[in-house]
Amino acid sequence: MSKGLKIATIGGGSSYTPELVEGFIKRYEELPIRELWLVDIEAGKEKLEIVGELAKRMIKKAGLPIEVHLTLDREAALKDADFVTTQFRVGLLEARAKDERIPLKYNVLGQETNGPGGLFKGLRTIPVIIDICNDIERLCPDAWLINFTNPAGMVTEAVLRYTNIKKVVGLCNVPIGIEMGIAKLLDVDHDRIKIDFAGLNHMVYGLDVYLDGVSVKDKVINLLTDPENTSFVKNIDGLGWEPAFIRALNALTCPYHNYYYKSQDMLEKTKKEAEEKGTRAEVVLKLEKELFELYKDPNLAIKPPQLEERGGAYYSDAAVRLITSIYTDKRDIQPVNTKNNGAIASLPSDSAVEISCVITKDGPKPIAIGDLPVAVRGLVQQIKSFERISAEAAATGDYDKAVLALTINPLTPSDTVAREIVDEMMEAHKEHLPLFFQ
């Protein structure tokens, strides 16, 4: 390691890669990368080359001695890596489009990490991540696996339960987005805001919020429930919460909570958008095409500003900040997905949770919060049950478990609808679900 780090990025042909590269460039002082291996599969070869060349130009422009390797050979990429990042998408955006479209036929919300979409993305992704973990065990057993691939909570759970890899962290940009939103609400710099996060991926709550270390939760709750302030709050969350609900909840929500506390509204909004401008995957497919056209420009040597529209803001920042803190044993506090270890009393000690952790060279160490507020324990437990049964179905190819997982998901109206959706989606994603079609 004396000569610098080796990073392997699986799904390196992703449109996000320039974000990540930008992050590595910015933190090069602290995080001396020697080799960046972008690896993808045959079907992603063209994109890999486009985005890989852009990465090379970016690094060259920054004048840094980072070697960029583009490859389809995952083993070569993993060999002796220090960090492995995963940002792949089994079945590409076309599969995501099915995750979104098919459920809508049943009047059920289709979304990448929630409901049937989350289940099937998990079913497709988890066998691949298990395979990657087996490779890591063999080729770079000391590496940290930093997973951005959704559903990140379910994937982290699966790694903890169905592989021998212990050095895994799941990452999401939702918490950082909440911090940004609160900073904006209070009109202060982001770095003056700290939040105690706890819950699950895309089901995380802010249990307390501090300005310069002093709790300002009461003030924030007041602002969030102030009728005068509604338009601002709507901008953060999309729809705006009932003041009585937020006052009694006495915690910060995340945008994904809309799917659960406003399920009907979100379903209708999603249906309307799907009709008018296509589902999110369909929109992104178009955006990505444009992005890759931009990336091809041999004069482009920066992350193009249009990437922002793609979503996933701060992801790169969050990821590189995490990797840097692990590498440097920084011991700062970041919200990540890791083994609970008793930090949240009502969740299993051996399950993945999303929680504020001290980030050390030995990995994230969750800060004990006692327990979640009574009002949220049920929903959080329910999503954890969904994640666990889904991960089990994915790892074993058990059809009944897939039906069970979807039935217990709060977005599903009945066991029968669950079974019908599973049946149609199994067929639609057949080629990416080999364990279910043996």
Add this chain to the structure above:
Amino acid sequence: MSKGLKIATIGGGSSYTPELVEGFIKRYEELPIRELWLVDIEAGKEKLEIVGELAKRMIKKAGLPIEVHLTLDREAALKDADFVTTQFRVGLLEARAKDERIPLKYNVLGQETNGPGGLFKGLRTIPVIIDICNDIERLCPDAWLINFTNPAGMVTEAVLRYTNIKKVVGLCNVPIGIEMGIAKLLDVDHDRIKIDFAGLNHMVYGLDVYLDGVSVKDKVINLLTDPENTSFVKNIDGLGWEPAFIRALNALTCPYHNYYYKSQDMLEKTKKEAEEKGTRAEVVLKLEKELFELYKDPNLAIKPPQLEERGGAYYSDAAVRLITSIYTDKRDIQPVNTKNNGAIASLPSDSAVEISCVITKDGPKPIAIGDLPVAVRGLVQQIKSFERISAEAAATGDYDKAVLALTINPLTPSDTVAREIVDEMMEAHKEHLPLFFQ
């Protein structure tokens, strides 16, 4: 106590009273009751007299030396009682009809113990039960409180958290009904079937089922998921479950699970029935009128068979069986609502659960089950969160908590609909919600 027991039945004017009296008569040998005090409020005086006279005729016919007292004086009834049973209905069936009708306007299921109906029945009932507990503490501190009043789980939770009464048991006929159903499915006598029950009131699961002590769960699950058997199974549960769901769940459900695992179907069924023949309360109102006409007949000295249609079968049997086992320290196993005490790991140790218990003179002792299956922990936790927040709202008159409770209930489509329903129902039940209108 040497001269026999004193029982005080609050809500003694209920149409169920003949059931209870029949049960006391049947078990008189083991349960030597000396005084039965039927107490009701002014508004229920006429019914109390009708049903009270029938009770007297029944006892006379049985030739037993039980004195029946009819009174509006709760203090006199409670004084030195050995057992207090509660079967009252704040606001009578008219209030229940509102619990059912109003939510339907918002496309939300209205039902006595679930969703908005459960919340508002709790809000009306809990302050009264707290008041009764205060009286018990003063007038008969050694008495056991046997509560049949719904929502029985929420009411038991409230007694445990907001009163000094420890000797409380909540009772429901759902578990006994499941046993009956399984006995019929296997075509064996009821007493050869034993089930390990665990969960919450109206949210209870059968974790294992035994015939003559030997587990027959696999056989039962096979029968329940056998397509040939469907018509029978539908008769038990109303709608019939997806075989894949039940196989993966690997536990027995209760009829109330339909509200959660078939929420859409149940909503539509309920709306249709409400339109065609009235809501359940409206149907029961009519039934009760007919029943009381029958009860008036001075020649009637038995429980009339028409009472069966009223619902609540086995309630009397369950109640008298419980009281007898407590009184005689019988140490048999019955499923009741009591303090968890660690028996179910993922639920709070100090919360009420419905679980198979050894029934002793010192009360029910729950049998440790380890934990609920992963798949059901979420929903059960969610209902427990709903019960706790509802109980807190009821005990304190906190409007925000009422909105929160309804928002986190799985049957509610959004925080806004929750708030709207709460607002309309608060107004509709105003006279029975004094804590919210101070």
Add this chain to the structure above:
Amino acid sequence: MSKGLKIATIGGGSSYTPELVEGFIKRYEELPIRELWLVDIEAGKEKLEIVGELAKRMIKKAGLPIEVHLTLDREAALKDADFVTTQFRVGLLEARAKDERIPLKYNVLGQETNGPGGLFKGLRTIPVIIDICNDIERLCPDAWLINFTNPAGMVTEAVLRYTNIKKVVGLCNVPIGIEMGIAKLLDVDHDRIKIDFAGLNHMVYGLDVYLDGVSVKDKVINLLTDPENTSFVKNIDGLGWEPAFIRALNALTCPYHNYYYKSQDMLEKTKKEAEEKGTRAEVVLKLEKELFELYKDPNLAIKPPQLEERGGAYYSDAAVRLITSIYTDKRDIQPVNTKNNGAIASLPSDSAVEISCVITKDGPKPIAIGDLPVAVRGLVQQIKSFERISAEAAATGDYDKAVLALTINPLTPSDTVAREIVDEMMEAHKEHLPLFFQ
């Protein structure tokens, strides 16, 4: 099973066997045994024949159709057995004598189940019990293993952790002895007394005590701490407790608590007895010789009264009562060693505990007690830690773990003394510790 039960008794040549046979005869109506296989090892052949012939005479006299088989072939004995009882002693009483003598040289208490004696009896016994469990898995996978072999708690822990056998119960006569003592103290029949037991084997507490179902704990504590009553109390416990200690403890102790709450006195008493009349093993060796002389008498066809002096009173009764309740699904309550399953909050859910259980055909179901009193949690946890580390050492042959186990035992004065005793005892028991001398 229609033709009656098959029981296999490992260590069948034990002097206790007539007790067990007497028990089987008494309960034959409920427990229709067809075959009783007494199995022993080559070294125990002579005793097996003596005691086996006595058993045959006893059964013949009772006129029961139970076949008694005497064998050295464990596989034949286990094949298709319904119940397997274990009462063997690896290294015989000679090994026990070493367990007692050697520690005394270091001024450490030597006793069969406590301190160094308990550790080494565990180290010798556990590999054998694991071997038996492997046979059971193969030859009679549906059998229940009823273990009387000490240290019964450690052995049950080892079976739960290091074998695939789930149907295991550890049994001890200490709780029944406490009940007898309390019955005598209150001068009432034994069957009117019920006690809530919880803790570990030989470290069990009575958390409440009932007479005819009504708690009389306060009265019992008063009697136990009444100076007028001291002589009686001393007879139960040997030494007599400080009233202030018992009042504040507010629980019933067991005789083995003397080793921990009176460690100095017990050490001195044991040393004195060892000097004056030999250690317990040495005394028992002599007693056993006399017993076997009696057993040889071809006219003897009953359990000779002299067996009572051997100790272990009620063991047979406890064992046959347990087997009968399992066989008949009796669902009565008995204190046994079984998996905790959350019944005692501060002990691991997957560890063996000694606790009041409902005894069903599906095995013992522990009754949840919440948690042990604060004052006893530490000592109980410490013994559990000792049992777990000892069991691990025994199952793996790890010398360091053996030293650790003894160091953390409360009866050991230091890590160095622990190491010295382990070294000397390892050498002394070498032939029975093959895993440590590979």
Add this chain to the structure above:
Amino acid sequence: MSKGLKIATIGGGSSYTPELVEGFIKRYEELPIRELWLVDIEAGKEKLEIVGELAKRMIKKAGLPIEVHLTLDREAALKDADFVTTQFRVGLLEARAKDERIPLKYNVLGQETNGPGGLFKGLRTIPVIIDICNDIERLCPDAWLINFTNPAGMVTEAVLRYTNIKKVVGLCNVPIGIEMGIAKLLDVDHDRIKIDFAGLNHMVYGLDVYLDGVSVKDKVINLLTDPENTSFVKNIDGLGWEPAFIRALNALTCPYHNYYYKSQDMLEKTKKEAEEKGTRAEVVLKLEKELFELYKDPNLAIKPPQLEERGGAYYSDAAVRLITSIYTDKRDIQPVNTKNNGAIASLPSDSAVEISCVITKDGPKPIAIGDLPVAVRGLVQQIKSFERISAEAAATGDYDKAVLALTINPLTPSDTVAREIVDEMMEAHKEHLPLFFQ
């Protein structure tokens, strides 16, 4: 707070005060103290003046604008304080001498925080700390209470259970001493070593140890158990551990573990020292006299080097480091005594533990460690039981509880010796135990 901080130091006349003042001077940049109130009782007035004048000279020499107030008026000192530090000793060193001397008569170890000494120091101290907490609640409710007074774990437990003060931290220099020792063992700078601490005050273990963030536990365990290295290890711990014990324990011990894992040796060592040069209190009494003679020197304006011999090295550093991190929301990691909050699974969530915490302006946040190693859970639980029962005895004046607490302490040979020691020490400390002599 804009004008700087107010610190109130209760027991300000302590010989340690120059340490603390030196710490405040060193960190003045980060910790802008405006007022330092040294408060003591009438009996300590002379010392307060001596040490207070030294403090003034030290601050003057440093050229800092810190006002030093010397007072016997605790209310004036507490009024609007930002931090309250407590370092008082009820009954002075004379009482400690009794804590040490009396138990030795019974062949029981007498020590300030362990066994009878710990119990009686707790019994004297806890009512005073409760009184101080009541004052804090009234006079400076936002202040942090930083307690150095021993037994610090028991005192923190008592504050959490018997007062309304939540902002309390207990502090000890043992963990920092272990870090220093390991740094020396590895011959590296102290700040390159990090240790995961968990357990209780004076019963803390190092679960992992890192050099520059990388675990070096295996290497450290090897060094600690290397026979070649023994002399060094003995210097850290006093006596030296058995290699097999430490290898199997696989954790770092603290010096106080000698009292429990080498109880016999420590008792003899203590008796010998008491005979030859007096007990620790007697030695310290002499040292203190000399120190105060030095302090009187009007030319002395620094902490005299002789203070080091007094013991308690790094205390000041630990204390000021803690206060600074709270004040500046530094979020670094320090081992302190705080509410467990689920961080250590086998200890009560609401009990005080000593554990590595993130230190924020909102107080210490414990890092979840899952659970302690099996081998240490028992002893730790036992000390926690001792602390809880002792704290309860102290807060309520319950004699029986005091006997119980001492009986369950691992250093006590029997309930009778416990009772005898309690009786003699109650009498000896009578004037400082008003609750027991009402």
